[in-house]
Amino acid sequence: MPCVKLARIVLFGACITFAGEAAAGVKVSETTRTYAVAGGTGxxxxxAMDRHGPKHGFLTRAIAQTRYSVAWTIEWGETRTACRVKKIDGALDITYTYPSAHGLSPVLERRWTRFLAGVKKHEKAHGDMARQMVGAVEKSVARLSVENDRGCRKxxxxxxxxxxxxxxxxxxRQIQFDVREHRNGGRVEGxxxxxxxR
Structure with a gap:
């Protein structure tokens, strides 16, 4: 059996900007991409997915992939001694990549439709966790105030x-989800x- 799996790539990290104007809250954008596969059997x-799917690591490819990146803009409020978060805005960009197949026999088309629905459900779960993550950051940081912090370093x-x-x-949580889904006898194998x- 080809070594294909579902994948997720995380692109967050150093994108925290400590100034700027933007609408309050977290803005989420979603993009869906596809790549073509063909074949007369499952x-x-x-x-074809093993040959053309999105890269997962250096040598392997995935059936589908969820990539997301996060950027934050924080506006500060300072008093004589304290520093507080005045406003926090986030931008979460999620990109889903799925295979696309056309011209299948009716039997294979039915199997493909069920397969792709399951793949999309898996990838959307990764996207939902990314949304929960940025919501948790926003909630944790939104009311932050630190006393004796001129210049807001602390x-x-x-x-x-x-x-x-x-x-x-x-x-x-993302890793644990993949471990459950990809285990022998798990959902992805199914x-x-x-x-x-079969």
């Missing part, structure tokens, strides 16, 4: 610490077996 379609450090901790927590007609 095995041929899997082989507050900036605390924002970075909280953000990194939440990212790590949600990355662990999708592949159904596409193969």
């Amino acid at each position: 095995a041929a379609l899997l082989a 507050a900036r450090t605390e924002v970075k610490r909280r953000t990194a901790a939440i990212y790590a927590q949600y990355e662990a 999708l592949i077996e159904a596409l193969l007609g």
Whole structure:
């Protein structure tokens, strides 16, 4: 069986800007991309995904992929001694990549439709966790105030610490989700077996 799997790429990190004007809250944009596969059997379609799917690591490819990036803009408010987060705005960009197949036989078309629905459900779960993650960051940071912090150095450090901790927590959840879905006898294997007609 080809070594194909579902994948997720995270592109968050150093995108925290400490100034600027924007509408309050987190803005989410979603993009869907497809790549073409062809074949007269489920095995041929899997082989095509293994050849043409989005890259997952250096040598492997995935059936589908969720990529997301996060950027934050924070506006600060200072008093004589304290620093607080006046406004935090986030931008979450999610890109889903799925295979696309046309001209299939009626039997294979039915199998493909069920397979693709399961793949999309898996990838959307990754996107939902990314949305929850940015919501958790926004909630954690929105009311931050640090006393004795002229110049906001301590507050900036605390924002970075909280953000990194939440990212790590949600990355662990993403990994645990993939482990469950990709285990032997798991959901992803079931999708592949159904596409193969087994």
